Amino acid sequence: MNIRTNYIINNRTIALVSHYEMANEYTRVIHESESFIVRQPPDEIVRASFIHFGCPLEEAVDLARKILKKPDSIPIALCAKRNLILTRCKVPNQDGIVWLILSHINEIQRYRINKTTVFLTNGQSFYVDIKVNDLKNQRNLAACLCESLVNQSTEQKTKYYLYDHKKEIALALENGKLEYIVKRNKEDDEDLDLDIVLK
Template identity: 60%
Template structure:
């Protein structure tokens, strides 16, 4: 199995699984038809992936809790646009963690009372420490979360104007940016926008 120093979750990622060598926690990454070791713990890969997508894990958790009106365990959105929703579970015998990418789950089967077998896209399967019913609930929540994030109403943008009619200029505050607008004459509909530094 080849080794990488770091990794960012993408559309080919199926799962991140804790992998121990001596006392070091690394990650076995299920990626498309292949798997490899990354010299980072799964939680660190997730955290860095959120930064890569311009977000952070804590804000994503707060957002998911608010939308779903639930506390942990819940799915979180790494990127709704890329259909990257993650579920965090315990690895078998609580030996580390497993992060599942919801869109890569083909089927789930009861393995033991509190364990589930997850069949991933491209063939592999893994066992996780979670009841099948609990995982089913999280998958339903992930679907609802995705719909909520993709189809939420766009907030109405407001503009604030300060206009000096004598000088024919206006200051416009829009989306936290201050713009200077100069009207060359009353009939001129084109604005000359300059962003103030």
């Protein structure tokens, strides 16, 4: 099996699973149709990925708690625009953990009382130590978290294309729509002085 020294989660990442060699915890990365070993524990890969995307893991957890209004057992958004929402589960009957990218789950089924079978988008499946209803709830929360973060991002971005400094007339792309924003302080018969503003 291919071995790497480090890894950053991306759109093709499906899951990170603990893998032990000589008492060292590494990660088996399920990456589309292939798997490989990374010589980092899953939690370390997740932390490095959040830093790579510009938000430390702790800040992402706090933001998810604030949006979802839940203290724990919540999904965490690595990148909402790419639908990279993660949740952490235990591996049944052994040490180790699994980080699932929730958008790569096709189906979940009850396996035993506290265990669930996860069917992935690449056709693979495995067991996780979580109740099926709890994992279903994680998927629902992930959808809410993703939608909320994408909406917040859209609302915060107003792009101005034309702006008249004298009459305060702007042509802007706001909330995905082309809109005129008009606030006149000068007389209407003054000539418009329009500047192109790139943002």
